[in-house]
Amino acid sequence: MFLMLAAFGTGVFADGVGVGDQAPGFNLLNVDGNYVSLSDFENERGVVVIFSCNHCPYVVAYEDRMIELHNEFAPQGFPVVAINPNDSIVVPADSYTKMIERAEEKNFPFAYLLDADQTVFPQYGATRTPHVYLLENKGEYFEVAYIGAIDDNYRDAAAVEEKYLANAIQALMAGERPDPEFTRAIGCTIKVQEN
Amino acid sequence: MKILIYILAFVLTTPALAANKMHDEVAVMDFDTFAPMLEKEDEHTYVVNFWATWCAPCVREIPYFEKLRKNYQDQNLRVILVSLDNPDHMESRVIPFIENHNIGSEVILLDDVNANRWIPLVSEEWSGAIPATVIYNNSFRGFYEKEFKYDELEEIVLPLL
Numbered sequence: 120m121f122l123m124l125a126a127f128g129t130g131v132f133a134d135g136v137g138v139g140d141q142a143p144g145f146n147l148l149n150v151d152g153n154y155v156s157l158s159d160f161e162n163e164r165g166v167v168v169i170f171s172c173n174h175c176p177y178v179v180a181y182e183d184r185m186i187e188l189h190n191e192f193a194p195q196g197f198p199v200v201a202i203n204p205n206d207s208i209v210v211p212a213d214s215y216t217k218m219i220e221r222a223e224e225k226n227f228p229f230a231y232l233l234d235a236d237q238t239v240f241p242q243y244g245a246t247r248t249p250h251v252y253l254l255e256n257k258g259e260y261f262e263v264a265y266i267g268a269i270d271d272n273y274r275d276a277a278a279v280e281e282k283y284l285a286n287a288i289q290a291l292m293a294g295e296r297p298d299p300e301f302t303r304a305i306g307c308t309i310k311v312q313e314n
Numbered sequence: 315m316k317i318l319i320y321i322l323a324f325v326l327t328t329p330a331l332a333a334n335k336m337h338d339e340v341a342v343m344d345f346d347t348f349a350p351m352l353e354k355e356d357e358h359t360y361v362v363n364f365w366a367t368w369c370a371p372c373v374r375e376i377p378y379f380e381k382l383r384k385n386y387q388d389q390n391l392r393v394i395l396v397s398l399d400n401p402d403h404m405e406s407r408v409i410p411f412i413e414n415h416n417i418g419s420e421v422i423l424l425d426d427v428n429a430n431r432w433i434p435l436v437s438e439e440w441s442g443a444i445p446a447t448v449i450y451n452n453s454f455r456g457f458y459e460k461e462f463k464y465d466e467l468e469e470i471v472l473p474l475l
Binding site for chain 2: 176210246247250267268271272273274275278280283299302303304305306307308309310
């Protein structure tokens with residue numbers, strides 16, 4: 120009975136954006152020491168924003184797939200941009216220095232930014248890592264086209280049945296809407312200091 | 315003397331055996347097998363917590379669930395701890411965690427990778443971040459995607475008992 124009650128809406132959990140909304144801008148420090156803003160990607164067809172971090176086992180399970188996604192889709196106009204939203208006092212493993220170390224270890228081909236003031240992730244409504252927001256360039260602004268998981272099997276890339284994110288990017292490239300446009304996955308909470 | 319040694323050995327090892335016995339087996343199940351635990355229609359109030367050994371806020375709050383169980387199990391409270399650990403880590407992480415923390419609550423391991431299918435069946439409000447907790451009985455159902463403090467748990471549960 121309760122399961123039936125759970126039938127409305129695609130669920131926007133907290134404040135934040137939904138599919139079809141304009142994507143909030145950002146200007147954040149990259150692991151290379153430079154600032155990267157959303158508007159830097161105005162010549163791309165879109166941006167794959169992934170709220171990510173160093174410590175979360177679910178992120179670690181997806182790091183290689185994030186690299187592959189960037190290598191496949193950045194040349195086609197959809198680069199990955201990872202954003203670490205975690206407070207480094209709560210999680211020292213997610214400090215800026217540790218981000219640089221991780222980016223070098225894994226040789227990340229994509230930007231890995233720090234949401235140092237923790238002001239960007241709430242605007243998106245991100246709640247966990249990894250948490251994907253696929254943005255489509257609409258000319259004047261970026262529009263949220265897909266929110267959710269990378270695929271349907273965090274544990275085993277070889278056993279994935281549905282590549283939600285890759286399919287969503289391909290849909291946009293074909294001029295179609297992603298289907299599904301919203302998925303869920305288990306992840307680590309975004310870590311903020313208690314008041 | 316032999317008997318004394320035997321008794322001593324018995325006394326020293328029995329509590330450990332008993333503790334082990336409680337969690338010799340953590341049931342591993344897929345979501346459809348687990349789902350009835352979210353919909354029991356009996357006199358109990360159920361606190362169903364989703365956690366993992368690698369999840370720091372989960373590990374912090376688990377003693378509060380244990381305390382809640384100890385304080386109110388005589389008043390029809392049941393706690394079910396649903397581990398989302400990789401089943402390959404059962405022997406190396408999950409069982410040792412249960413033993414080291416003297417977990418007396420029922421523990422199961424939910425082994426179902428297609429979380430997009432089952433997360434909304436737990437709660438449409440759940441984004442998938444853990445810790446997350448469902449508290450329910452015949453007249454109440456609450457979902458909480460947060461780390462609990464003990465007082466907060468009592469505040470929700472006490473009126474339900």
